[in-house]
Amino acid sequence: MEDSSITKMKGVVTDIQRFSLHDGTGIRTIVFLKGCPLRCKWCHNPETNRPCREMAYYRDKCIGCGACVQACPHGAILSDGTLQNDLCITCGKCADACCTKARTIIGEERSVEEIIQEVLRDQIFYEISGGGLTISGGEPTAQPRFARALLERAKTFGISTAIETCGFCAWRDFEPIVRSSDVILYDIKHMDPAKHKAATGVSNELVLENIRRIGRMGKKLILRIPLIPGVNHDDDNLKATAFLAKEVLAAEIHILPFHQLGQGKWYALGREYKFEEQTAPDELCIAHAKLILEQASELPVNIGGYGA
Ligand code: SF4
Ligand code: SF4
Structure with a gap:
């Protein structure tokens, strides 16, 4: 994809963060796209939920x-x-x-080329640190053509690419995005379809189908769990998540402990926040989850993701 219809293509972006250490290896530029098909009650980036400004x-x-x-x-x-x-x-x-x-x-409309030019400013740091571009959100696949164009354009400059995804996307749109990503940071919120739906607004069948497809592609896959007491922290769910990680040949599991830092954004957007009373997992809860995941998956388990 190099023609002008691609480089001029526009998407809605909420933010671009340079010098991030948290969403992939090394020093990265994170492009946050607007729009998400899920409505997680604990979302700490609610400003990215809706697709429009x-x-x-x-x-x-x-x-x-x-x-x-x-x-x-x-x-x-x-x-x-x-x-x-x-x-x-x-x-x-x-x-x-x-x-x-x-x-x-x-939310701001930006073209593929504008963003790539910004990303290229730090190319030297990516090369030194093993970093690159990460597309996050919201959900990158909520703007599938734009996300794909960004990733493919980055690849033409030799930039390493990653996406952070909830996996809820039709495979015909998802597959080219996955193909252009070197690393997939894939969130699994809950293994039970009904509980997944209760927590996020959608069932998890498509999410699970897609992660298995990605596993068969041999892509580097990091499975991530937003650890939320009372929602998904129980041993059965953690074990089922660990078995999935093993099945799809994930490289690692990352535990992302719930926090309340996004709360103010819900109010600023004039939306009701239903997780006011939700407690963050304490050290014991996190350590227990880590142990269960390590034992059941036999994979490295990291707390807080990259850079933590
Ligand atoms: S409230 Fe602000 S953004 Fe909305 S129409 Fe008025 S000036 Fe424009
Ligand atoms: S009234 Fe408040 S929101 Fe409006 S311009 Fe002044 S400081 Fe900003």
């Missing part, structure tokens, strides 16, 4: 100057700061007027 309002940063109210050409912001979503066209004029960044537009 949207506005976030951080009330604690607001000094009540009223500049946003004045700047809005559609009268979408009431004097008390309430946003009338039906009037907002996410033009961003209120965010431009806000000196404290209490109002921020989430």
Whole structure:
């Protein structure tokens, strides 16, 4: 894929993070795409759930100057700061007027070439450290043509590629993305279909089918578990996850302990957060999960992912 229709292709991006050590090996640039087919109740990146641009309002940063109210050409912001979503066209004029960044537009259209040029700025660091480009989200496969184009373009420059995925994607779209990725960081939220659906909004049949397909392709696969007490931390689920990791020839398992750091974003987006009372796993819970996973899978188990 090198023609201009590819390099000019645009996608909606929430963020690009340079010099990351957490989402793959070495020093990496992480491109966060917007949109996800799952609705995990614990999501710590809820600003990436919806595919389109949207506005976030951080009330604690607001000094009540009223500049946003004045700047809005559609009268979408009431004097008390309430946003009338039906009037907002996410033009961003209120965010431009806000000196404290209490109002921020989430999501920006960027072309493949713009992003690749940004990624290329750190090519020397990738070469020294064994790093590269990671596409995350949201869910990279929620913009399948764009994700594929980014990965294939990166490959033309010899950049190592990785994706972080929930695996919920039609295989015809997923397969070319997987083919262009050197490493697949694959989340398994729960092994039981009904419990997976209760926690994420979708069943896990497609997720499990896809990870088995990837296993047969011989790709480097890291299986990741967001460890959440009361949701998926029980021994039966951990053992079933470990057996899956072994079956698909995963290189490693990563435990990602639940945390509450994303909570403020739910409120800023005006959404209900149902995990306020959820506790993070304590050291004992994490150590126990690690032991179960190690024993059942006979694979290396890492806590916190790369760079932790
Ligand atoms: S994004 Fe535009 S339309 Fe929406 S509230 Fe801000 S200024 Fe008004
Ligand atoms: S411009 Fe920013 S700081 Fe001023 S009222 Fe609006 S949100 Fe608050």
